[in-house]
Amino acid sequence: MQRLSRLKRELCxxxxxxxxxxxxxxxxxxxxxxxxxxxxxxxxxxxxxVFNLEIVIPExxxxxxxxxxxLTPIYHPNIDSAGRICLDALKSPPKGTWSPCxxxxxxxxxxxxxxxxxxxxxPLMVEISSEYKYNKEVFLLRAREWSKKYASQ
Numbered sequence: 001m002q003r004l005s006r007l008k009r010e011l012c013x014x015x016x017x018x019x020x021x022x023x024x025x026x027x028x029x030x031x032x033x034x035x036x037x038x039x040x041x042x043x044x045x046x047x048x049x050v051f052n053l054e055i056v057i058p059e060x061x062x063x064x065x066x067x068x069x070x071l072t073p074i075y076h077p078n079i080d081s082a083g084r085i086c087l088d089a090l091k092s093p094p095k096g097t098w099s100p101c102x103x104x105x106x107x108x109x110x111x112x113x114x115x116x117x118x119x120x121x122x123p124l125m126v127e128i129s130s131e132y133k134y135n136k137e138v139f140l141l142r143a144r145e146w147s148k149k150y151a152s153q
């Protein structure tokens with residue numbers, strides 16, 4: 001019961017006061033499966049790209065974090081080819097920082113920030129991380145190419 005009322009509140013907040021560049025909605029009228037879109041931020045290699053994400057809400061939400069993954073391919077050191085995201089807030093303690101006081105809005109905003117500021121010291125994609133650290137021009141070029149190829153509207 002707590003899960004449903006909280007999800008309804010969060011979806012209402014996302015519909016009425018969405019963070020800039022983020023939209024989120026129910027997928028096929030299911031409350032446990034959501035979709036989101038994040039627009040790449042200005043000045044990033046993802047600029048003007050629209051990235052689709054899948055959000056699966058577990059039975060124990062908010063005591064367990066939602067599972068979020070990119071459906072749109074993205075060239076990023078912290079996001080792998082299956083769309084999985086390396087972000088502490090998406091994992092329960094002790095390995096992560098998820099807490100019931102966090103919500104879908106804060107997670108999507110954190111993912112948007114991660115897109116703008118990758119964390120090359122905690123990569124899922126080691127080669128991309130190395131490129132980001134030691135050959136940033138090539139990283140930026142490839143990230144822009146992927147954004148144009150996969151995230152253009």
